[in-house]
Amino acid sequence: MTASRQLHLGAILSGVGTTQNGWLHPDLPGDASVNIDWYIDNARKAEAAKFDLVFIVDSPYITPDTAPHFLNRLEPLTLLSAVATATSRIGLAGTLTTSYWEPFNVARQFASLDLISRGRAAWNVVTTGLEGAARNYGREEHFDHKLRYARAREFVDVVQGLWDSYEDDAFPRDKANAVFLDKGKQHPLNHQGAFFSVAGPLNIQRSPQGQPVIFQAGESEQGRALGAAIAEGIYANAESFDQAQEYYADVKRRATALGRNPDHILILPGLIPIIADTDEEARAIEEEQNGKLDLNKALVQLGRPFNYHDFTQYDLDAPFPDVSHLSLNSYKGRAERIIRTAQRDNLTLRETAWRFAARANPFVGSPKTVADEIERWFLDGASDGFNLRVTNPADFAIFVDRVVPLLQARGLFRTEYAHDTLRGHLGLPFVQNRHARAAPAAIAAE
Known part of the structure; x- marks a missing residue:
């Protein structure tokens, strides 16, 4: 591990829960998934604990048997815009599908969130796994799996191109000379591709981090390939250390083969720890929970x-x-x-x-045991950090109050924010505008 490498933590705010019975906890509001005060309160708790980001997952299809949180929840971008005004440092990651949106809309929405939050936005790119979603968007059949991923790659390229519509100093706002825009620093996109035709330019400036961070989640061959190509953060599903280590090595290897810096793609498996005063008590809680399934x-x-x-x-x-x-x-x-x-x-x-x-949970035990396992995954090539699922308030509190301080004492996790943007928290570089990059190169070639 390099001296500068730090563990990253995200908080997946899951309201009444993605299991069937989580909403029954007596301390959890029954309307948590649509209660903006619940989200703001937990985002502030995560920010006080110096988490990198909060994470909002989403999907556009449900059935009567869907888990409670999925049945009735706030739309991610609306939710995060409210959270942005109630927080000041923590990153804000929201999920939007490339299968049933248009690039211009997505580019504008995330650019707006990025400005509202002063450079703390991230887009979790998904292609939508549930086939039933097609009928909610005027289609009889879902896009084919391979087609979805090809479409997603072009979709992200278009969005990132639109985010570069203005150079960073495009708006002098010079009242003395009545110059609002330097027209030479506005750039149309004029994209013509297999799936999209988008002229541009986008009608919003860039943020303090240049562009929102790109997250992605995918286990399949196409999902891994897309993540290696476009992602700066990956929300991974890993049920064992060996599985996590294989996924981590594979995605980093793919990114390197594409000419990317593997340190600029952070892999954050989901984390649902069971923590008690002793390992025995924690295992008893796990057994009791499994017995209620x-x-x-x-x-x-x-x-x-x-x-x-x-x-x-x-x-x-x-x-x-x-x-x-x-x-x-x-x-x-x-x-x-x-x-x-x-x-x-x-x-x-x-x-x-x-x-x-009743999946095997590697993170069951005392605060020290859980911290030890987090450290092992981080140091031994299984993760760059974790996304903690937040539903039960007591579970979140014990992690923040008893596990995070152990990670901080070991020098693995920050005690204070060193940056104002999400890219800064994650150790990712500012994204320079492509047109500003191209201008010096053209001059040098003359």
């Missing part, structure tokens, strides 16, 4: 990566059914991992549902 709800959760496929139609004690055809156009990476695990371990459907409902 409902099989029917576990089957619903199992079906989500397969576009909410109904697994109740199969014999629970027969081998896991052949549903490989269902994984091709939904959450492909996760669905294929479920199939591989079931086949490798000869699991029945019942066993598969329990396996993925």
